[in-house]
Amino acid sequence: MKTPLLLTLIAALPLALVDECSQPHQPESQSSDYFRPVDAKPENIVEGAVIYVPIYSHIYLGARSRRSFATTLSVRNTDPNSPIIVTSVRYYDTAGQLVESFLENPHSLAPLASADFFVDQRDDRGGAGANFIVEWASEKTVSKPIVEAVMAGISGTQGLSLVRSGRVVKSLP
Numbered sequence: 001m002k003t004p005l006l007l008t009l010i011a012a013l014p015l016a017l018v019d020e021c022s023q024p025h026q027p028e029s030q031s032s033d034y035f036r037p038v039d040a041k042p043e044n045i046v047e048g049a050v051i052y053v054p055i056y057s058h059i060y061l062g063a064r065s066r067r068s069f070a071t072t073l074s075v076r077n078t079d080p081n082s083p084i085i086v087t088s089v090r091y092y093d094t095a096g097q098l099v100e101s102f103l104e105n106p107h108s109l110a111p112l113a114s115a116d117f118f119v120d121q122r123d124d125r126g127g128a129g130a131n132f133i134v135e136w137a138s139e140k141t142v143s144k145p146i147v148e149a150v151m152a153g154i155s156g157t158q159g160l161s162l163v164r165s166g167r168v169v170k171s172l173p
Contacts, residue, residue: 034113037105041087041137048087048137048172051147054164055091057119057126067160069151070121073132076114079143083108087135089117094127109136109145121153137172 042048058068077084086109089102102117109115119126134147147166152159 034110035107035115038108041106042085042139044139045137045173046140049168050170051134051166052169053132053147053149053166055130055149056151057124057130058128067153068121069153071119071149071151073117073149074114076146077109080111082142083110084136084138087137090133092131094129099125
């Protein structure tokens with residue numbers, strides 16, 4: 001007896017989705033018209049900040065139960081008229097050790113644009129106390145950017161998500 005084509009496709013769909021979800025996520029290139037590398041940090045910084053963003057690459061739900069999260073860090077320029085310069089985005093682990101630096105050079109972020117940085121759900125290098133340090137600067141007065149992290153995890157049929165806002169720990173210049 002032949003299996004109907006529709007039944008075969010329906011049975012194969014969950015396997016395709018699991019296979020797609022198990023593939024490593026390759027973040028899109030951060031170089032674009034709205035977020036592009038610049039030669040150096042601004043020389044005449046009028047304002048800027050160092051922002052701390054708490055990240056939870058995993059949390060504990062019981063003595064032996066742990067949920068892992070994928071993290072998207074979003075840096076949003078709230079100024080409608082002026083770009084800002086994102087000078088660094090660094091990811092640290094629970095012990096305060098640098099795990100990864102996401103930018104080799106400062107980048108200009110266009111007015112009202114945003115830049116995203118991704119840590120995969122399977123990447124547990126950060127630990128429960130991971131964090132991002134984001135630095136930005138401008139050569140003129142601008143609206144302050146919003147820096148937030150969205151952490152989301154899926155395990156079986158359950159999904160959890162958290163959102164954390166960054167906190168200025170040092171004002172520049």
